[in-house]
Amino acid sequence: MVIEGNIGAGKTTLAQMISEKYKTKLVLEQFAxxxxxxxxxxxxxxxxxxxxxxxxAERYNQLNRELSHLDLFSPFTISDYYFMKSLIFAQNTLQPDEYNLYRQFFTIIYEKMPKPDLYVYLHKDVDLLLKNIAERGRIYEAFITKEYLEKISQGYFGYFRQQTDFPILIIDTNGIDFVGRPADFERLTNTIFNNQFNKGVTRVILD
Structure with a gap:
């Protein structure tokens, strides 16, 4: 399972909370x-x-290393990113000639990567993302702009419109606090685990 979202959406926190609740193997992106x-x-x-x-390079090496060794004592593996994230961010940061070169490398690697059983995307409005980013106080993130976050969000949704290989669950989390309110966390996990999702996109609003 993959938990993703824009910068500041809470994907890592949720992945950690789910992993603790269900005693799963946890794979976290080593962005730092x-x-x-x-x-x-x-x-x-x-x-x-x-x-x-x-x-x-780091995402490929980490996923190749982590997913090649199954944990027999874990019910499933949960990650706070999917390899496609690389292309989404690159599309919004690279110049066209750089992106074309980058995409060639990406495509060669992506064909070898496993697909998730379920991809969960946490959607949050940009103003709330900026608030979360400011509250966690990472110095280098102070340069992140509203415009940059909007481009990343558009990149994700552009990708979702083309993806039919596995189930994608988009959850609008603007109205909930799954960290501060246990009931919201239970509602969120019930939505994820107590439903069957077909390939393609399903959208859910929790408020």
């Missing part, structure tokens, strides 16, 4: 290890290509 990330937010034009290439 990317040496180009702080530089990128200060100078996107100069550092976008090395940033995205570094993410591509």
């Amino acid at each position: 290890d990317n040496p180009f990330l702080p530089k990128f937010y200060e100078n996107q034009e100069q550092y976008s290509f090395p940033l995205e290439m570094a993410f591509l």
Whole structure:
């Protein structure tokens, strides 16, 4: 299972909470290890290509390493990102010639990656994303703009419109607080685990 969302949507927190509740194997993106990330937010034009290439390599290596070894004592594996994230972010940060080169590398690798049984996307309005980003206080994220978050959101939804290989559950979480209110967390997990979803997109609003 994959839990994703825009920057500040709470995907990592939710993945951790679900993993703890269901005693699953947890795979978290190691974004903090990317040496180009702080530089990128200060100078996107100069550092976008090395940033995205570094993410591509790290995500492939991590997923290949983690998913190749099954945990017999875990009911399933949950991750706070899917490999397609690489292409969505690159599309919004790279120049056209850089993106065309990047996509060639991505396509070669993507064909070898497993697909999730269920892809959950946490949708949250951009103003709430900015509020969450400010509250967690990562210095390099202070450069994130509303316009950048809107482009990332558009990239995700553009991808969803084309995807029919596996179930995608889009959950509008603007009206809930699954961290601060246990009842909201239960409603969220019940929505995810107590329903069957067909391939393609299903949208749910929790408020």
